Amino acid sequence: MADASYPEDLLYHPEHDWARIDGDVATLGVTWYAQDALGEVVFFDPPEVGKNITKDEPYAEVESVKAVSDVVAPLSGEIVEVNTGLSDNPETINEDAYGSGWLVKIRMSDPSERDGLMGQSEYVATLTS
Amino acid sequence: MSRYTTTTEADLAAMLETIGVSSLEEIFDRQIPEGVRLRERLDLPGGRSEQDVYAHLRDLAAKNTSAEDELTFLGAGMYDHYVPAVIDMLMSRSEFLTPYTPYQPEISQGGLQCMFEYQTAISELTGLAVSNASVYEGPSAVAAAGYLAKLTNGKGKFVASAGLHPHSLETLRTYAHGYDIEVVEVPLQDGVTDPDAWAAAIDDDTSAVFFAQPNFLGAVEDASALSAAAKNSPAVVVAQVDPITLGVLAPPGECGVDVAVGEGQSLGQRLDFGGPSFGFFAATEAYLRRMPGRIAGETTDVDGRRGFVLTLQTREQHIRREKATSNICTSQALNALGGVVYLSWLGKEGFVELGELLVQRTHYARETLAALDGVEKLHDQPVVREFALRLEVRDVDAVIARCQEQGVNPGLALPDGGLLVALTEQRTKAHIDKLAEVLGAAVSEQRTGTGQEVAA
C-alpha cells in the first residue's frame, strides 16, 4: 500500500494495531503505519488457535528482513482463527493491512475493553504529534 | 612506525594539522582520564624482525611431537587425515582468507556461494533438510543443540549418553548450568548406550536427548532405536556424528534424529592442536527458524541474476538480541570452505570408498591388536574408524610412553586400562603391523616387569 490509510470503522491501539468487532469476535491486524515502519514483511509467526491473549501484551511476531516486532493485543480473548494464508504470502500484511492481511480472530473475554481503544481520528492524531 | 604501520614523520605532521591538534598525545589526553592512562611501557619484550620471529616459532614447533614425527593412532575427536593440497591452495587465497563476514552481498558472492554449497553438502551427508553455515566446533555444537531444544520446548532436563565425547558432555553441562537445565547421564552397556536405562531416563520433562554416532569408544550405536525411544516425549533428538563415517553409516536424518551436529575436523582440516576446525549443525525443516548461526540463501538481484545472501537473520543476535537463538557471531567460515572443498575432492564415490577403507583397516587393526597377549577388545560392537582395547597392565600411560620412544603413538589412555585406537587412510597395513609389534612388546615388557624402569 503506497499511501497511508486508516479506515474509520476500526478501533485502534497505540501500539499500531487495529480491531474490527463483529458480535463477540474481533479481527486483529497491524496498521499501515506499523507495516510501513517494518518494511516488507517476510514472516508471520502466528499463535496457536485456542490460546488466550491479553490486552496490551504481545501475542505474535512479524519479521522483516532485518527487524522483528512484537504484535500487541488490542483486546483480550481466545484465538479462534489465524490467517493461514500469511505463511505463504506474508507480504499481504503490507499489501492489504486491513483486509486479507488480517492476523487473527479472537473471541473477546471482556468486550468492555473496547472502550479503551481509539477511533480513527484519535489514532491518526497520535501519529502526527 | 612498525613494519605494519605506514605513518612517516611528514604524514604525522600533516595529519595532526588536519585534525587540529598539536600532538598525538593530545588526542589521548583529551579523551582518556589521567587516572586510567598507562604511563609505563607494557612489560613485554621488544619487537623482532620477521626472520627472528620465524625462527622462534619454528623452535617452538620443534619441541612438539607432531603426526609428522611419529606414527600416530591418536583420535578421540580429531584425526590425522590427509589434507589434500587443493585445500591449502584455496584456503590461502586472499579472496577467501581476508574478507570479513559477508555483510555486503554484492561483493561477497564468493563466500556466500561457498556457504550455500557447504550447506548442501552437510544436508546430503546428514540426510537433514537444513544446515547452517558452520558453528565453532564439535562439543560446543552439542551445547548449541541443547539451547535450541530449550528454546523450543522449555523443558527442564537433558538426557545424555555416556558415549558422548567427554568434552561434549562437559561442555553441555557448562552451558546447561547457564540456563538451569539438569543433565542426566545414561551409562554404556557392552560399549553402547544402555537401551533400558536410556528409555527409563526419558520422560515428559525431557527437553533433549543426546548420543554420539559412533560413540566415544568407537562403537556404532543403534541410532534408530535410540531416537525411537524419545518419540513419545517432547525431547529433541540430538546426535553428535563423526561425518567421515557417513559414507557407510545410515544418515541421522533416516534414523529419526532431529538435530545432527559434530566436529568437522575430519573433513580436510588440520589437527592444529585442537583448532580451528569447524562444527556442523543440521536439522529437520521444523527447526529452520531455531537454528543458531549464519545461513546463506539463494535469491536474485535486480537484474534477475542468481545470487546469494545471508538469510533468516532475524534469528540472530544482531537483530533479536536477548531473544536470539544463539549469541554466535564470528564462526568458522574459512574452515567450512575447506570442508566443502574436501567433500568435493572426495566426491560421491570417493566418500564411500574412503569409508569402506577405514572400516576394513580398522577391523584388521582391531583383530590384530586384540590377538596380542595381554590385549583384548573393550567391546564387540561394530566399529568404523576407532575402537577401544583393554590392556592387562598396571599402567597404560607407561605402555604408551614406551611405544612413543619407538616412534609409534598407540592411542589415547582410557580409565581402567583402556586404550582408544584410531585409524585414518594415512595408516596402512604396514603401519598397523608395526603398531602391533611395538604395542605387543611394550605390553609384554610391562607384564613381565622389564619395562618399568624405562617407563619411569
Add this chain to the structure above:
Amino acid sequence: MSLLNENRQHGDPGIEHEPLHQDVPAGPTHESPLQRDHATTIFEKGAPGRRAFQCPDMDVPVVEGLIPEGFRRKSPARLPEVSEPELVRHYVRVSKRNYDLDSGFYPLGSCTMKHNPRLHERVAALPGHARLHPMQRPEHAQGALELMHNLEHALGEVAGLPHVSLQPSAGSHGELLGVLLTRAYHESRGERRVKVLTPDTAHGTNPATVTMAGFEVVRVATNDQGGVDVDDLRAKADDQVACLMLTNPNTLGIFDPNIEEIAKIVHDVGGTLYYDGANLNAVMGISRPGDMGFDIVHYNLHKSFTQPHGGGGPGAGPIAVSDRLAPFLPKPVVRRNDDGTYDLDHDLPQSVGRLRGFQGNYGVFVRSYAYICSLGAEGLKDASETAVLNANYLLARLRELDTENRIPLAFGELCMHEFVLSGAPMKKELGIRTLDLAKRLLDHGYHPPTVYFPLLVDEALLMEPTETETKETLDAFAESMAAILIEAADDPSIAQNAPYTTPVRRLDEAGAAKRPVIRQPL
C-alpha cells in the same frame, strides 16, 4: 564447456553491465572478466564418474558384513563428481566474486580489519604446529604449551589482569564464559543475582549472551556525550546486579570519561565489571581495562591481534580475569612447572567446566603470538596510536571536504579508533539513505563502513580505518565519500540504484527470507 558456452547456456552474455559512470574507479576486484558469470554451484558441475580423489589401496583382507545391514547407508550422499582441474577452476572463479582486505580498504567499524601478515600463515603451517594432535601428551607438546603460556602472559599484560584462559572460540564465546564466571563467582558466595546491565550501544552478542547464561538484560541509557548515563546506572545498580558489560571505547568510538565512577558504582553493589574487548585496538599500551576496574576482559584475537577473517571466522576469544574470578576458569589451564616444563592442569574443583573441545583454536594462537612477538611492547602501542590517529584523520578529512552538514559526527569532537556518522541529514536533504551511500561506495572499489549500527544513531555509519592503512588511502576514501554526496545532490537515483559494477547488484533479501532456498536442489 568453455566460458562462452556456459554463459550462453544460461542466456547470459556475461559482461553486460557497464558502470553508468565511467570515471568511477572500478576497484581491484572488479577487473576480472569472470566475475560476472552466471553463478553455478559445484553441484551443477562435473559428470557421473569424475573424481579428484584416488583412494589408497585396500591393503588388508576385505571382510563382508562388518557393519550390520540395518546400520548401513542405503544410497550414497550426492556429493559433486568433479576432477581436480574442475575443482580448482570452480573455486578460483568463485573466489573472484569476493572483495577482500588484501585487495582494498575495508573500514568496517567494530571489526578491526587490519593487515594480516603472511608470516603468520607460514608459521602456523609448520607441521610441528599444524599436525600436532590435541590429545598428544603434554611432555610431547611442550612447544605448544610454552606458546600458549607466553601468549597468556602477553594478553594479561595488555589487559592489566593476571589470569587468562585461551579456550573460547570467538568474542561471543568469551562473553558467555565471562558471564558464566560471574555467575559461578556469585554462586560461590551463596548469591543468585539475576540482572546484567548493558548499555544501549552494546553489540547484540552482549544481550544474547546474557540470556544464554540465565540472566535478565537491563539496559542502561547513553548520555549526551555518548557515554554511560551515570545517573541511570546508579538508579539501576542494586544488589541483584551480577555484572555490567561495557565496551570502552564503546561502539560510538567514545572513551567513557566517567569510567572510574562507573566501576565504583558497580563494585559498590557487589557486581563484576565485564570488558567487551571488541575495541581493544584503541588502547593497547595506552590504557588497561584492569586499571579501569574491570574484572573480566575478552579479546577478539581476530580483531586486535590480527587474524585473517576468513569470510567469517575462525577467530578466538580468550578472556582475562582478576584474582577473585580465577578459581572458576575453564579446564584445562596451562601451568608452568618449577623445572620450566609445562603441563595441562585439569584439577580445578571450582571450574565452570568447558566451553568447547580440547585447548581452543591453537592455530589462531600461533598467529596472534607471532604478531605480538613481531610488534613487541612499543609496536602494540604504535598500532593503537596509529589506529586512533587514522580514525581522527579520516574524520577531519571528511570535515575538510564539507560533508559535515550531510553526515555529521554523532557524538563528540575527537574519537578513538572508530567514529559514528549519522546519515539522517543526508536522508532528509538528499533523499539517499546510509544504505545507498554504502552501495555506491562499492562502485568506488571500497568495502563500506558498518551501516545501521549502533542502533542508537539514526542512519548510522560506523568507520574504523585501522592502523595499517596509508594516509593516501584515507584521502582517496574521503574524496569518494564527498563525491558521492555531490553526485547525490545532483541525482539521488544514482546512489539509490547502486551498485552497478559488482558481480551482482542489489539482491532480493526479502524474497530469500520469505521462501528460503538454503541448499542446492539435487
